[in-house]
Amino acid sequence: MPFTIAIIGRPNVGKSTLFNRLVGKKLAIVDDQPGVTRDRRVGEGHLGDLDFAVIDTAGLEDTFDDSLESRMREQTEAAVKEADVALLVIDGREGVTPLDEHFARRLRKGKTPILLIANKSETRASEINAAEAYRLGLGDPIPISAEHGQGLSLLYDALRPIAEKAGAALTDDEFADAALEPLPDDAAEAPKHLQMAIIGRPNVGKSTLVNNLLGRERLLTGPEAGITRDSIAIDWSWKGTPIRLIDTAGLRRRSKVVDKVERLSSADTDRALTYAHVAVLVLDANDMLEKQDLTIARHIVEEGRALVIAANKWDAVENKTEAMKKLRDRIDYSLPQVKGVPVVTLSAMTGRNLDKLMDTVLKMYGLWNKRVPTARLNRWLEGTIQAHPPPLVAGKRIKIRYMTQIKTRPPTFALFAQKGEDLPDAYHRYLMNGIRETFDLEGVPLRLYLRKSENPFDKKD
Template identity: 60%
Template sequence: MPFTIAIIGRPNVGKSTLFNRLVGKRTALVDDLPGVTRDRRIGDGQLAHLSFRVIDTAGLEEAFDDSLEARMRQQTEIALQESDVALMMIDARAGVTPLDAHFANWLRRQGRPVILVANKCEGRAAEAGMHEAWALGLGEPVAISAAHGQGLVDLLDALRPLMPEDAGEDDSLVDDDDQVMPEEEGEGDVVDPEVELNRPIRLAIIGRPNVGKSTLMNALLRENRVLTGPEAGITRDAIMVDWSWRGQVIKLVDTAGLRRKARIDKIDDKLEFMSVGDTLETIRLAHVCVLVLDAGAIMDKQDLTIARHVIEEGRALVIAINKWDTVEDHAKALQQLSDKLQTSMPQVRGVPTVTMSALRNQKLDKLMDAVLDIHKVWNRRVRTGPLNRWLPAMLDAHPPQLVRGRRLKIRYITQVKARPPTFALFVSQAEEFPDSYLRYLVNGLRESFKLNGVPIRVVLRQPKNPYADKD
């Protein structure tokens, strides 16, 4: 395990801002409202030549019951146990509060090295708080401004004596997805399964609030990695965890629930707007999305909206019907789902559907098998030869209609990329090509080349007329 740093402190002192600064990305949600962060977030940080793993935590609250605040505190305690050093952060402009003093005493008893970090020190208003920080008994405070990047050199000097000499030489911190992936080699090449196995799959768990997304993530990881509970909307950040399933490397992402826009007030639910934006960005970057449905309300309007968005982004989709153990009439529920998919999403046939129970750990193997299978289809490439032997048969079975009295000519087809499968179709009148005939060809591609369940894109290309610019 690489050297690990946990950022700890009361709410709204700038922990997530420092986390984003250390990892070099705006991954954690940041806002002036206290209590934005709830789950612990792990990232790969760097200061100069020193590389390490950094954990962002929820604001410490003095709660020890079954409340949400108490569960957040437990997540912070787990982060401290996993860390080599803790950064105790205070707001220097606000000065030392009784809550700061309480948790400074708690940290001293945990047996971990602690560095006191005084944030928001970019002006004279922080001088009094800096002097007060000495009273916490954690040594000399390190003055920084996480928002402006000031004082990080001093933080580096404080961390260096606590870190191993080879901390900057850890290659495990390299994120494969941050590297430029080579394009598929040559026309019609098939991705080698053994090579693909070494590339992580970005798997996003999405859905409406309170359908069991976080419970599913914990069930897959077999640990209480993210907060769960009866309250709707607990998850705010998209939390990514590196994981593996039967040798396949997976970046598993839990996301915030997506409600209908009409139910979100832009002023009162500012954080939810930020969370929704984070979730939509996660979908855009995902390879496979697992849409979790509540068995008690299968595929309502919002579920369909989310599913359509996944398909429009070109991601592979798996539908997981959670809480299946609570359903009495299984056949009726499955028929209801099938009818809604056929009427509302005919453009994607064969989307894999898995019935499961995350709380009871039922059919998780079946769910992951469906994820790996649809990922292979999403990566599939079809050679140009078979495509152009298939095309004349489709044209003979149903010739294209006339457009302005002229017959459409379809000359050639080739696959230009995978992820999702994308084809270039060379035609005579691209701008006037009928949508109905394009759907006919897409359905033929899906059935003939076993591309069920994934979005298929067809780009119409028209050869340039060599006589167009001549008088």
């Protein structure tokens, strides 16, 4: 991107709505209640012939303690320092507030150029209120309506000279945030990067894990549960492998979710999982694999994503051998459909075993993309049927003809047989377990579809 824009302002003035308008997608969660945005989110913005990186930030807060609001303010200040221009957004319907005046004074002391945006300026009354903004000392207010797309030509005129002055100044591509890409049907159309989602219950250390992987405080963390609300996708690389790292909001049981913003966050997490390749399910080692963890794990498997379980805060576990045995037994009993799913013990706070986690992620990604040659698959099938023939159905044995792998991501197979629809579930599982063990696909979701084999001697109309 040729230059970077930060969107700032007090809570609930429409910053995320303007962000979504500029990137052309509903990436940021938008709601009427203030304080929805907490982490800063970066997207690729477009306005006319201008291309830029745009940063959505939390509302400016006047707090300087150890609170969540103070940490949100630090994130916003970091965004302003990174940007070539900051858009200070005020509410054109309410007019200038004392808080707007306070932040305008602070921003004028910085080196980053400031453009004053009077949002929600759809009516004549709001235009009059916007005129009050001259007293902020930031030049002419630009009246717009982010929700309705009005006034964007005025914003373009103000941004154009800044873009020309910025020239080829680029953001840090290694850590630039990104939109999520849909998955292709096969590895031949695979995106150039691995999309890795960090998923789990609230307050298990997901954002801390992401920050330690990146080597910087990119995301808000703290003792409060549910800090993360948006799914934040960050382009990154690990030992030369391009990775899109996706931090997600914590998932609680649906019966406990009553807040509208939390419902939107859960839906955003589900969307992130849909676009992921590998999902890292983060557990709290002091309270591992409770019912909600299992629900999340099953959802990951049902979506066909490669699963890696990360037992976080492992340094706090006293009897590690007993805890690992209990965890492994619970996984094997509750997730038989992904027998052999890998477990990595780590500490997101100290960085212990992060290398092992990423090596495991790359291994599972490779297995998720694995293709078994048809000839080898059918040699195995022939030996398997001889060792354990399919059962009789109505006095006749089911005739299995052949098998082929029809796609990867996850590995998916088709079995052609006469009366294949009558194949018992137990024999279906027998074949699935054989494929998993023989072709080293342990821990990866598999699909096995039954296809009817046509009898050439059947009479046809």
